[in-house]
Amino acid sequence: MQLRQHLSTGIWAVADKALIFLNGFTILLVVIAVLPSSEWAAFSLFQSIFLIICVLADSIFLQPMVKFASEHEAEVEEVLAASFNLYLIVMLVSGAGFAIFADAAGKLFASPELGMMLPWLPLLLALNIFRNVGIRYLQISYKIPHIFWIDLAFFGSITLMTILANSLRIFHTAMDFVTINIIGSGLSSIVAIIYGRKAFREMPLLTVPRNEYGKLLSFAKFQAGTSALLTFQQWADVLIVGVYAPAYVALYSAAKTLYRFFDAVREGATLLIVPVASRLHTSGDGKKLSELVEKLLFLAFAVLVPISLILALGANMLMDIFYKGKFPGITPVFEVLILTGFTLPLALVATNVLIGIGRVKGLFLSVLGGTIIFFAMNRLLVPQMNATGAALSVLASTTATGIFAFIAMRRELSITAAGILRGVKSIRNKEKEEIQ
Numbered sequence: 001m002q003l004r005q006h007l008s009t010g011i012w013a014v015a016d017k018a019l020i021f022l023n024g025f026t027i028l029l030v031v032i033a034v035l036p037s038s039e040w041a042a043f044s045l046f047q048s049i050f051l052i053i054c055v056l057a058d059s060i061f062l063q064p065m066v067k068f069a070s071e072h073e074a075e076v077e078e079v080l081a082a083s084f085n086l087y088l089i090v091m092l093v094s095g096a097g098f099a100i101f102a103d104a105a106g107k108l109f110a111s112p113e114l115g116m117m118l119p120w121l122p123l124l125l126a127l128n129i130f131r132n133v134g135i136r137y138l139q140i141s142y143k144i145p146h147i148f149w150i151d152l153a154f155f156g157s158i159t160l161m162t163i164l165a166n167s168l169r170i171f172h173t174a175m176d177f178v179t180i181n182i183i184g185s186g187l188s189s190i191v192a193i194i195y196g197r198k199a200f201r202e203m204p205l206l207t208v209p210r211n212e213y214g215k216l217l218s219f220a221k222f223q224a225g226t227s228a229l230l231t232f233q234q235w236a237d238v239l240i241v242g243v244y245a246p247a248y249v250a251l252y253s254a255a256k257t258l259y260r261f262f263d264a265v266r267e268g269a270t271l272l273i274v275p276v277a278s279r280l281h282t283s284g285d286g287k288k289l290s291e292l293v294e295k296l297l298f299l300a301f302a303v304l305v306p307i308s309l310i311l312a313l314g315a316n317m318l319m320d321i322f323y324k325g326k327f328p329g330i331t332p333v334f335e336v337l338i339l340t341g342f343t344l345p346l347a348l349v350a351t352n353v354l355i356g357i358g359r360v361k362g363l364f365l366s367v368l369g370g371t372i373i374f375f376a377m378n379r380l381l382v383p384q385m386n387a388t389g390a391a392l393s394v395l396a397s398t399t400a401t402g403i404f405a406f407i408a409m410r411r412e413l414s415i416t417a418a419g420i421l422r423g424v425k426s427i428r429n430k431e432k433e434e435i436q
Contacts (some may be wrong), residue, residue, distance in 0.1 A: 001288055005314060009065050010146075010230070012144035012145050012148055015148055016144065016147055016148040016214050017265070017355075019151045020154055020260070021043040021261070022159055023155040023159060024257060024258075024260060025158045025278075026162050026163065028257060028258070028341060028395060030134060030162050030163060030166050030171075031043075031094075031162065031177055032254055032257065032322075033052075033179075033324075034166055034171055035174060036083065037095045037250040038111070038113065039172075039307075040109045040174070040253065040254070041111060041242075041246070041249040041250040041253065042113035042114045042117065042174045043174035043177055043178070043237050044085075044116055044119075044249055044250070044253035045111055045176065045239060046121070046174065047235070047250065048119045048235050048238040048239050049118075049121070050121060050124060050125070051089065051234075051235045051294045052231050052232070053095065053125060054128060054132065055231045055234070055235065056227055056228055057090045057091055057094070057225075059226075059227035059230070060090075060134070060208050060224045060227045060419040061086045061090070061229065062083055062087060062133065063136070063227075063274065063355060064083070064216050064220060064274055065080060065083035065137075065216070066140055066274055066278075067219070067274065067275075067278045068138055068215065068216070068219075068222075068357065069140045074164030074307075075274065076140065076199070077202045077203055077204060077206055078204060078209060078212050079212060080133075080137055080199055081203040081205050081208045081212075081316060082204060082208045083089045083136075084133050084212050085205060085208065085368060086185035086213070086216065087129065087132075087133060088129055088139045088266065091126070091128075091129055092122065092125065093127045094125070095122030095124075095125040095126070096122050098118050098121050099118055099120075099121055102114075102117075103115050104117075108142075108242075108243065108251070109114075109239070109241075109243065110246040111246070111249075113173070113174055113175075114390040117174060117175055120182065121176055124181060124185060125275065126251070126420050127182060127186045127189055127323055128188075129189070130192050130200070131154065131185060131188045131189040133192070134150060134189070134192030134193065134196040134199075134200075135192065137151055137199045138150075138195060138196060138274060140432070142275070143195070146195040147220055149191055149195070150188055150191045151248050153187045153188040153190070153191040153201070154184050154185065154187070155184070157183065157184040157187050157188075158181060158184040159431045161180045161183065165180065196209075200290060204304070214326050219289045219358070219360065225361050225364050225368070226360060226367050228352070229364075229367045229370075230367050230371075230401075232375075233370060233374050233397050233401070236249075237256070237374075237390045237393065238252065238253055239370065239379045240382055241382060241387060241390050244383045245382055245383070245387065247386075248386045248387040249386050250327065251297070251329065251330050251333065252330065252387035252390055252391075253328040254323060254327050254330060255330050255333040255337060255387065258322070258334060259337040259338060259340075260379055262304075262340065262341065262344055262401025265304070265344075265348065266331070273349065273352035273353060274308040274352050274355050276292065276356070277289060277292075277293075277352065277353045277355075277357055278356040278357070281356060286414070287414075289353075289413060290358075290414045290415055291337075296349050297345060297346075297349050297408040300344075301344030301345045304341045304344055305341060305343075305345075308339065308340075308341025308342055311338045312335050315331050315334050317332045319334065326420060329367070329387075330387075332391075333387045334391075335396075337394060339392060339395055340398045341405055343398060343399040343403070344398060344402065344404045345404035346403060346405065347398055347400070347401050347405060349404045349406070350366075350405035350409040351363060351366070351367070351401070351405045353409055354366075354405060354409055355410060357412060359408065359409075359412055362405075362408035362412075365404070365408070366401060366404035366408050367401055367404075367405070367431050369400055369401070369404045370397045370398070370400040370401030370402075370404060371397065371401075372397070373375040373393075373396050373397045374393055375391070375392070377392060377393035377397070389423065400416060421422050
């Protein structure tokens with residue numbers, strides 16, 4: 001794939017992830033502004049549970065599907081069917097489990113509102129199945145424009161419905177926002193079925209060869225543990241604050257809503273890096289893969305570090321603009337969270353490359369180290385420092401995971417500091433060659 005093709009794909013990927021920003025601004029300007037703190041806290045807890053289930057199931061069953069189906073001899077329909085069946089079961093069973101214990105969860109997190117919303121979790125998860133499987137299927141063939149339209153149906157409809165509901169003065173509770181998300185998920189899945197109709201129609205759901213399940217589950221041996229650890233690092237912090245400092249859930253979640261800019265970057269990296277790394281590794285072109293990784297690291301640092309610095313310096317102004325004094329003490333929490341941008345490039349590039357080249361054991365050990373730090377620091381700091389303690393735990397664990405994963409990646413590829421610094425020069429030379 002030539003640089004121009006990578007650039008075109010990257011533009012669509014950026015446009016796709018820009019939709020997350022659209023949704024984020026809607027949450028900032030409407031949802032958090034309108035909902036009482038207790039309702040916003042309840043939705044934050046509900047969203048954390050929902051995302052933990054979705055991200056965990058996706059990374060265990062759908063990301064391996066992308067890897068295997070991206071390989072040249074892969075039987076795409078059989079791989080897709082095996083992944084779909086396993087993903088479907090996990091999503092529905094997980095949703096049913098939380099629905100059954102909804103009242104207990106509401107008491108655990110001191111949030112009666114959460115107990116009222118959890119019975120709707122199975123429906124929301126079910127309506128996201130075709131959406132998420134369709135996106136991963138389209139990722140295999142780099143149909144990023146189609147993925148954009150699927151996400152537009154989701155984030156665009158949620159944004160429009162939220163603004164309209166608020167204008168009509170019928171938007172008052174967290175359950176109202178859950179209902180909007182349910183409708184948006186359904187619309188997005190319909191678009192995903194349309195774009196992925198060939199794959200969904202040809203999937204041999206009832207006649208999947210056993211070896212396909214075996215291949216997926218064998219890969220998931222370490223992938224499952226890694227995915228669980230990464231998912232908890234990303235999304236369990238809100239739940240931990242809910243257990244040890246429930247009065248600070250709304251504040252911490254509001255700070256992390258702005259910080260989730262980095263989650264869009266993380267998802268975009270996964271969308272692009274995993275299939276490319278898998279194909280280059282399968283073809284045996286280690287030199288080209290190493291050069292690509294060096295360029296990616298250079299670009300990631302060149303983009304994220306300045307952005308993080310600007311956001312950290314302007315944190316106080318940002319909090320005043322978006323929250324207008326609703327969450328006193330939020331600025332230090334956001335400042336700590338945003339500092340992860342200085343080390344996040346290591347984590348987002350190295351972890352996705354390790355997934356792409358199938359080095360799941362090295363990835364597992366790297367993430368395990370970061371997760372141990374995450375939970376240890378949360379247990380130690382949150383009861384004493386509340387939301388700031390959770391933010392420090394995120395910073396420390398992200399940094400540790402990035403360093404560990406980079407070390408594991410260097411064992412497989414020839415990555416050097418000089419090579420990373422040469423990344424910009426290499427990119428410019430490639431562009432000149434293509435022009436000529």
